[in-house]
Amino acid sequence: MLSYLVRRLLVMIPTLLAISAITFVIIQLPPGDYLSTYIAELQSQGEAVDPAKIEFLRKQYGLDLPLHEQYFVWLWGVLHGDFGWSFEYSLPVSEVIGERLFLSFVLSFATVIFTWVVAFPIGVYSAVRRYSIADYTLTFVGFLGLAIPNFLLALVLLYLTNLWFGTSVGGLMDPEYIDQPWSLGKAGSVIAHLIVPVIVIGTAGTAGMIRRLRANLLDELHKPYVVTAKAKGVAPGRLLIRYPLRMSLNPFIADIGNLLPQLVSGATIVSVVLSLPTTGPMLLSALQSQDMYLAGTFLLFLAMLTVIGVLISDIALALLDPRIRLTGGDAA
DSSP states (O other), X not given: OHHHHHHHHHHHHHHHHHHHHHHHHHHHOSSSOHHHHHHHHHXXXXXXXXXXXXXXXXXXXXXXXXXXXXXXXXXXXXXXXXOOEETTTTEEHHHHHHHHHHHHHHHHHHHHHHHHHHXXXXXXXXXXXXXXXXHHHHHHHHHHHHHSOXXXXXXXXXXXXXXXXXXXXXXXXXGGGTTOOOXXXXXXXXXXXXXXXXXHHHHHHHHHHHHHHHHHHHHHHTSHHHHHHHHTTOOHHHHHHHXXXXXXXXXXXXXXXXXXXXXXXXXXXXXXXXXXXXXXXHHHHHHHHTOHHXXXXXXXXXXXXXXXXXXXXXXXXXXXXXXXXXXXXXXX
Protein backbone atom coordinates (compact mmCIF):
# COMPACT_ATOMS: atom_id res chain seq x y z
CA MET A 1 0.00 0.00 0.00
CA LEU A 2 2.78 2.45 0.90
CA SER A 3 4.66 1.90 -2.36
CA TYR A 4 1.39 2.35 -4.27
CA LEU A 5 0.73 5.68 -2.53
CA VAL A 6 4.25 6.93 -3.23
CA ARG A 7 3.95 6.01 -6.93
CA ARG A 8 0.60 7.73 -7.27
CA LEU A 9 1.81 10.87 -5.50
CA LEU A 10 4.86 11.05 -7.77
CA VAL A 11 2.65 10.65 -10.85
CA MET A 12 0.36 13.45 -9.62
CA ILE A 13 3.14 16.06 -9.90
CA PRO A 14 3.75 15.84 -13.70
CA THR A 15 0.02 15.31 -14.22
CA LEU A 16 -0.86 18.60 -12.50
CA LEU A 17 1.97 20.42 -14.31
CA ALA A 18 0.73 19.16 -17.67
CA ILE A 19 -2.88 20.10 -16.86
CA SER A 20 -1.86 23.57 -15.68
CA ALA A 21 0.07 24.19 -18.91
CA ILE A 22 -2.76 22.94 -21.11
CA THR A 23 -5.41 25.00 -19.30
CA PHE A 24 -3.23 28.13 -19.45
CA VAL A 25 -2.78 27.70 -23.20
CA ILE A 26 -6.50 27.05 -23.74
CA ILE A 27 -7.42 30.23 -21.85
CA GLN A 28 -5.06 32.17 -24.13
CA LEU A 29 -6.41 30.66 -27.37
CA PRO A 30 -9.10 33.31 -27.98
CA PRO A 31 -7.61 36.38 -29.71
CA GLY A 32 -6.49 39.22 -27.45
CA ASP A 33 -6.49 39.31 -23.66
CA TYR A 34 -8.42 40.94 -20.82
CA LEU A 35 -7.23 44.43 -21.73
CA SER A 36 -8.24 43.92 -25.37
CA THR A 37 -11.71 42.88 -24.23
CA TYR A 38 -11.85 45.87 -21.90
CA ILE A 39 -10.84 48.27 -24.69
CA ALA A 40 -13.49 46.85 -27.03
CA GLU A 41 -16.12 47.27 -24.30
CA LEU A 42 -15.15 50.91 -23.72
CA GLN A 43 -15.16 51.68 -27.43
CA SER A 44 -18.60 50.11 -27.85
CA GLN A 45 -19.85 52.52 -25.18
CA GLY A 46 -18.33 55.49 -27.00
CA GLU A 47 -15.63 56.16 -24.39
CA ALA A 48 -12.12 57.28 -25.26
CA VAL A 49 -9.17 54.93 -24.67
CA ASP A 50 -5.70 56.18 -23.77
CA PRO A 51 -3.21 53.95 -25.65
CA ALA A 52 -0.35 54.96 -23.32
CA LYS A 53 -2.33 53.86 -20.25
CA ILE A 54 -3.25 50.54 -21.86
CA GLU A 55 0.37 49.89 -22.83
CA PHE A 56 1.46 50.72 -19.27
CA LEU A 57 -1.07 48.27 -17.83
CA ARG A 58 -0.02 45.60 -20.32
CA LYS A 59 3.60 45.88 -19.17
CA GLN A 60 2.64 46.14 -15.50
CA TYR A 61 0.67 42.90 -15.59
CA GLY A 62 3.17 41.09 -17.81
CA LEU A 63 0.76 40.71 -20.72
CA ASP A 64 3.49 41.86 -23.11
CA LEU A 65 5.59 38.79 -22.31
CA PRO A 66 5.60 35.66 -24.50
CA LEU A 67 3.04 33.01 -23.55
CA HIS A 68 5.56 30.60 -22.05
CA GLU A 69 7.07 33.33 -19.87
CA GLN A 70 3.62 34.34 -18.60
CA TYR A 71 2.95 30.71 -17.70
CA PHE A 72 6.21 30.20 -15.81
CA VAL A 73 5.76 33.48 -13.92
CA TRP A 74 2.25 32.39 -12.88
CA LEU A 75 3.37 28.85 -12.00
CA TRP A 76 6.27 30.14 -9.89
CA GLY A 77 3.84 32.37 -8.02
CA VAL A 78 1.42 29.46 -7.46
CA LEU A 79 4.21 27.40 -5.90
CA HIS A 80 4.76 30.29 -3.46
CA GLY A 81 1.06 30.82 -2.69
CA ASP A 82 0.59 33.74 -5.09
CA PHE A 83 -2.11 32.91 -7.64
CA GLY A 84 -1.74 36.13 -9.58
CA TRP A 85 -3.85 39.24 -10.08
CA SER A 86 -7.51 39.32 -11.08
CA PHE A 87 -7.91 42.01 -13.73
CA GLU A 88 -11.70 42.04 -13.50
CA TYR A 89 -11.82 42.57 -9.73
CA SER A 90 -8.51 44.49 -9.39
CA LEU A 91 -7.55 42.29 -6.45
CA PRO A 92 -5.22 39.34 -5.84
CA VAL A 93 -6.86 36.07 -6.89
CA SER A 94 -6.52 34.64 -3.38
CA GLU A 95 -8.67 37.49 -2.01
CA VAL A 96 -11.27 37.19 -4.76
CA ILE A 97 -11.93 33.48 -4.39
CA GLY A 98 -11.61 33.27 -0.59
CA GLU A 99 -15.20 33.51 0.71
CA ARG A 100 -16.75 32.26 -2.52
CA LEU A 101 -14.64 29.11 -2.36
CA PHE A 102 -15.72 28.54 1.25
CA LEU A 103 -19.42 29.06 0.43
CA SER A 104 -19.11 26.68 -2.54
CA PHE A 105 -17.63 24.01 -0.27
CA VAL A 106 -20.45 24.50 2.25
CA LEU A 107 -23.17 24.32 -0.40
CA SER A 108 -21.70 21.34 -2.22
CA PHE A 109 -20.95 19.42 0.99
CA ALA A 110 -24.52 19.98 2.21
CA THR A 111 -25.82 18.82 -1.17
CA VAL A 112 -23.73 15.64 -1.04
CA ILE A 113 -24.96 14.84 2.48
CA PHE A 114 -28.56 15.48 1.42
CA THR A 115 -28.17 13.26 -1.64
CA TRP A 116 -26.67 10.33 0.25
CA VAL A 117 -29.02 10.56 3.24
CA VAL A 118 -32.13 10.63 1.03
CA ALA A 119 -30.99 8.24 -1.72
CA PHE A 120 -29.64 5.36 0.35
CA PRO A 121 -32.71 4.39 2.39
CA ILE A 122 -35.02 4.90 -0.60
CA GLY A 123 -32.79 2.91 -2.94
CA VAL A 124 -32.40 0.03 -0.49
CA TYR A 125 -36.12 -0.07 0.29
CA SER A 126 -37.02 0.06 -3.39
CA ALA A 127 -34.70 -2.88 -4.14
CA VAL A 128 -35.83 -5.00 -1.19
CA ARG A 129 -39.55 -4.31 -1.89
CA ARG A 130 -39.25 -4.72 -5.63
CA TYR A 131 -42.43 -4.29 -7.71
CA SER A 132 -44.43 -3.11 -4.72
CA ILE A 133 -46.63 0.00 -4.80
CA ALA A 134 -43.95 1.90 -2.89
CA ASP A 135 -41.32 0.78 -5.42
CA TYR A 136 -43.42 2.00 -8.36
CA THR A 137 -44.13 5.29 -6.58
CA LEU A 138 -40.48 5.93 -5.74
CA THR A 139 -39.46 4.95 -9.27
CA PHE A 140 -41.91 7.48 -10.72
CA VAL A 141 -40.64 10.20 -8.38
CA GLY A 142 -37.07 9.29 -9.37
CA PHE A 143 -37.87 9.68 -13.06
CA LEU A 144 -39.42 13.08 -12.34
CA GLY A 145 -36.26 14.14 -10.53
CA LEU A 146 -34.14 13.10 -13.50
CA ALA A 147 -36.44 14.73 -16.05
CA ILE A 148 -36.88 18.18 -14.46
CA PRO A 149 -33.91 20.51 -15.13
CA ASN A 150 -32.42 22.00 -11.98
CA PHE A 151 -32.65 25.57 -13.21
CA LEU A 152 -36.37 25.11 -14.01
CA LEU A 153 -37.01 23.78 -10.51
CA ALA A 154 -35.09 26.77 -9.13
CA LEU A 155 -37.29 29.20 -11.09
CA VAL A 156 -40.45 27.45 -9.87
CA LEU A 157 -39.33 27.62 -6.23
CA LEU A 158 -38.36 31.28 -6.63
CA TYR A 159 -41.86 32.05 -7.93
CA LEU A 160 -43.70 29.98 -5.32
CA THR A 161 -41.79 31.37 -2.34
CA ASN A 162 -42.38 34.90 -3.58
CA LEU A 163 -46.07 34.15 -4.21
CA TRP A 164 -46.80 32.31 -0.95
CA PHE A 165 -44.41 33.94 1.50
CA GLY A 166 -43.52 37.23 -0.20
CA THR A 167 -39.80 36.51 0.21
CA SER A 168 -36.95 35.65 -2.11
CA VAL A 169 -34.74 32.59 -1.58
CA GLY A 170 -32.01 34.01 -3.79
CA GLY A 171 -28.49 34.27 -2.40
CA LEU A 172 -26.90 32.41 0.49
CA MET A 173 -27.46 35.01 3.21
CA ASP A 174 -29.57 38.02 4.11
CA PRO A 175 -28.48 41.30 2.45
CA GLU A 176 -27.33 42.86 5.72
CA TYR A 177 -24.67 40.15 6.17
CA ILE A 178 -23.05 40.61 2.74
CA ASP A 179 -19.41 41.78 3.05
CA GLN A 180 -19.70 41.57 6.84
CA PRO A 181 -17.39 39.50 9.09
CA TRP A 182 -18.56 36.06 10.13
CA SER A 183 -20.79 35.84 13.19
CA LEU A 184 -23.44 33.51 14.61
CA GLY A 185 -26.13 35.56 12.88
CA LYS A 186 -24.40 35.32 9.51
CA ALA A 187 -23.82 31.57 9.92
CA GLY A 188 -27.49 31.07 10.82
CA SER A 189 -28.55 33.08 7.78
CA VAL A 190 -26.38 30.92 5.51
CA ILE A 191 -27.84 27.72 6.99
CA ALA A 192 -31.39 29.01 6.50
CA HIS A 193 -30.67 29.93 2.87
CA LEU A 194 -29.06 26.55 2.12
CA ILE A 195 -32.34 24.62 2.17
CA VAL A 196 -33.70 25.58 -1.26
CA PRO A 197 -30.36 25.41 -3.18
CA VAL A 198 -29.56 22.03 -1.65
CA ILE A 199 -32.95 20.64 -2.66
CA VAL A 200 -32.69 22.09 -6.16
CA ILE A 201 -29.12 20.96 -6.85
CA GLY A 202 -29.49 17.61 -5.09
CA THR A 203 -32.74 16.53 -6.76
CA ALA A 204 -31.24 15.11 -9.95
CA GLY A 205 -28.29 13.54 -8.12
CA THR A 206 -30.60 11.93 -5.58
CA ALA A 207 -32.89 10.51 -8.24
CA GLY A 208 -29.96 9.12 -10.23
CA MET A 209 -28.36 7.59 -7.16
CA ILE A 210 -31.63 5.89 -6.16
CA ARG A 211 -31.90 4.25 -9.58
CA ARG A 212 -28.25 3.12 -9.59
CA LEU A 213 -28.34 1.78 -6.04
CA ARG A 214 -31.57 -0.12 -6.73
CA ALA A 215 -30.16 -1.69 -9.91
CA ASN A 216 -26.83 -2.64 -8.31
CA LEU A 217 -28.48 -4.04 -5.19
CA LEU A 218 -30.98 -6.10 -7.20
CA ASP A 219 -28.08 -7.57 -9.15
CA GLU A 220 -26.28 -8.56 -5.93
CA LEU A 221 -29.39 -9.97 -4.25
CA HIS A 222 -29.72 -12.63 -6.95
CA LYS A 223 -26.15 -13.90 -6.81
CA PRO A 224 -25.37 -17.41 -5.49
CA TYR A 225 -23.56 -16.24 -2.34
CA VAL A 226 -26.75 -14.52 -1.14
CA VAL A 227 -28.79 -17.66 -1.71
CA THR A 228 -26.16 -19.69 0.15
CA ALA A 229 -26.12 -17.27 3.09
CA LYS A 230 -29.92 -17.42 3.32
CA ALA A 231 -29.78 -21.22 3.31
CA LYS A 232 -27.32 -21.12 6.20
CA GLY A 233 -29.75 -19.06 8.22
CA VAL A 234 -28.05 -15.66 8.16
CA ALA A 235 -30.45 -12.96 9.36
CA PRO A 236 -31.87 -10.95 6.42
CA GLY A 237 -30.82 -7.57 7.83
CA ARG A 238 -27.28 -8.69 8.61
CA LEU A 239 -26.98 -10.39 5.23
CA LEU A 240 -28.17 -7.28 3.38
CA ILE A 241 -25.79 -4.86 5.10
CA ARG A 242 -22.72 -7.08 5.26
CA TYR A 243 -22.65 -8.41 1.70
CA PRO A 244 -24.99 -7.14 -1.10
CA LEU A 245 -25.18 -3.52 0.06
CA ARG A 246 -21.44 -3.36 0.54
CA MET A 247 -20.76 -4.69 -2.95
CA SER A 248 -23.32 -2.37 -4.58
CA LEU A 249 -21.51 0.72 -3.24
CA ASN A 250 -18.57 0.37 -5.63
CA PRO A 251 -19.93 2.79 -8.29
CA PHE A 252 -20.54 5.48 -5.68
CA ILE A 253 -17.04 5.19 -4.25
CA ALA A 254 -15.66 5.39 -7.79
CA ASP A 255 -17.57 8.67 -8.28
CA ILE A 256 -15.46 10.46 -5.66
CA GLY A 257 -13.12 11.50 -8.46
CA ASN A 258 -16.02 13.45 -10.02
CA LEU A 259 -17.51 14.51 -6.69
CA LEU A 260 -14.60 16.58 -5.36
CA PRO A 261 -14.33 18.92 -8.39
CA GLN A 262 -18.04 19.67 -8.04
CA LEU A 263 -17.23 21.23 -4.67
CA VAL A 264 -15.52 24.02 -6.61
CA SER A 265 -17.42 24.20 -9.90
CA GLY A 266 -20.86 23.60 -8.41
CA ALA A 267 -24.09 23.94 -10.37
CA THR A 268 -23.26 27.08 -12.34
CA ILE A 269 -26.66 27.60 -13.99
CA VAL A 270 -28.53 27.12 -10.71
CA SER A 271 -26.11 29.50 -8.99
CA VAL A 272 -26.85 32.15 -11.61
CA VAL A 273 -30.63 31.66 -11.32
CA LEU A 274 -30.61 31.77 -7.50
CA SER A 275 -27.92 34.50 -7.33
CA LEU A 276 -25.66 32.26 -5.25
CA PRO A 277 -22.23 33.77 -4.44
CA THR A 278 -20.36 30.59 -5.35
CA THR A 279 -17.38 29.95 -7.57
CA GLY A 280 -19.33 28.59 -10.57
CA PRO A 281 -20.58 31.96 -11.91
CA MET A 282 -17.21 33.56 -11.12
CA LEU A 283 -15.38 30.90 -13.16
CA LEU A 284 -17.79 31.43 -16.05
CA SER A 285 -17.27 35.20 -15.90
CA ALA A 286 -13.48 34.80 -15.73
CA LEU A 287 -13.47 32.62 -18.84
CA GLN A 288 -15.69 35.06 -20.74
CA SER A 289 -13.57 38.09 -19.84
CA GLN A 290 -10.24 36.24 -20.27
CA ASP A 291 -9.24 36.95 -16.67
CA MET A 292 -6.56 34.31 -17.15
CA TYR A 293 -5.04 34.11 -13.68
CA LEU A 294 -8.43 33.82 -11.98
CA ALA A 295 -9.71 31.25 -14.48
CA GLY A 296 -6.41 29.36 -14.42
CA THR A 297 -6.49 29.13 -10.62
CA PHE A 298 -10.00 27.71 -10.66
CA LEU A 299 -9.12 25.14 -13.33
CA LEU A 300 -5.98 24.17 -11.44
CA PHE A 301 -8.07 23.58 -8.32
CA LEU A 302 -10.47 21.42 -10.33
CA ALA A 303 -7.63 19.35 -11.75
CA MET A 304 -6.03 18.91 -8.33
CA LEU A 305 -9.32 17.80 -6.75
CA THR A 306 -9.95 15.39 -9.63
CA VAL A 307 -6.56 13.72 -9.21
CA ILE A 308 -6.94 13.55 -5.42
CA GLY A 309 -10.51 12.25 -5.76
CA VAL A 310 -9.44 9.43 -8.09
CA LEU A 311 -6.68 8.43 -5.64
CA ILE A 312 -9.11 8.40 -2.70
CA SER A 313 -11.68 6.39 -4.66
CA ASP A 314 -9.07 3.79 -5.70
CA ILE A 315 -7.93 3.30 -2.10
CA ALA A 316 -11.51 3.21 -0.75
CA LEU A 317 -12.55 0.66 -3.38
CA ALA A 318 -9.66 -1.60 -2.43
CA LEU A 319 -10.64 -1.39 1.25
CA LEU A 320 -14.34 -1.91 0.55
CA ASP A 321 -14.05 -4.77 -1.93
CA PRO A 322 -11.24 -7.30 -1.36
CA ARG A 323 -11.61 -8.46 -4.97
CA ILE A 324 -10.00 -5.20 -6.10
CA ARG A 325 -6.20 -5.10 -6.03
CA LEU A 326 -4.04 -1.98 -6.00
CA THR A 327 -1.13 -3.82 -7.57
CA GLY A 328 -1.00 -5.60 -10.91
CA GLY A 329 -0.61 -9.30 -11.48
CA ASP A 330 -2.81 -12.32 -10.92
CA ALA A 331 -4.25 -13.14 -7.55
CA ALA A 332 -2.36 -15.77 -5.68
